[in-house]
Amino acid sequence: MKEYLCLATFTYPHEYFVVKLKFEEAGIRHFFQNETLIGLLPLSSVAFGGIRLMVHPADLTIAKEIIDSLNDKSSHLRIV
Template sequence: MKNDFYTVASFEYTAEAQVMKGKFMSHGIEVFLKDEHTIDVDPLVSHAIGGVKLQVHLQDKEAAIELYNELREYEVDRRGSRIICSACGGNRVLVAPPRKNLLYLLFPFFEPKRYLCNDCGEIFKQETN
């Protein structure tokens, strides 16, 4: 068997990756954690090396992505309800990555929080009620 792997997700801490690994293994998907021991030795390098990578064999890629999308935690509002996408009405919403604008890179606290719909890919701001 070839050692071709696909990185499903990366985590800042090993504990988060271990929990997800256990969930994948319980569904019969073999998982490998790359850089796990490096971050255990020095947690401060996590951002520099991209965190602990949860990897699966290429043949398990589609099943792993589907399972990860079911298991991941999505954003909720102040009341604890999932945020709803303004475009498609889906509730699998994540925090959108920051913009590469120089102003927002220098002063990230000026950028309003934006969300990314995992279903349709729409980036939007949450409407306040």
């Protein structure tokens, strides 16, 4: 897991749900660091640095493309 890179940070679980589905659909190796902890203690998100999207370096390029496509203003799946 040391080789995984932080691609994005989210404050609450609902903010990354679409990203998680898109990554699983594309077969991108990833995990969300602090996901369970912040799910249990949502007000502590800032104290723990948020929920970090960790992506394997081999999948980084396609992961960035997916996030960029979701941040496009014309996308109906735009992330927060």
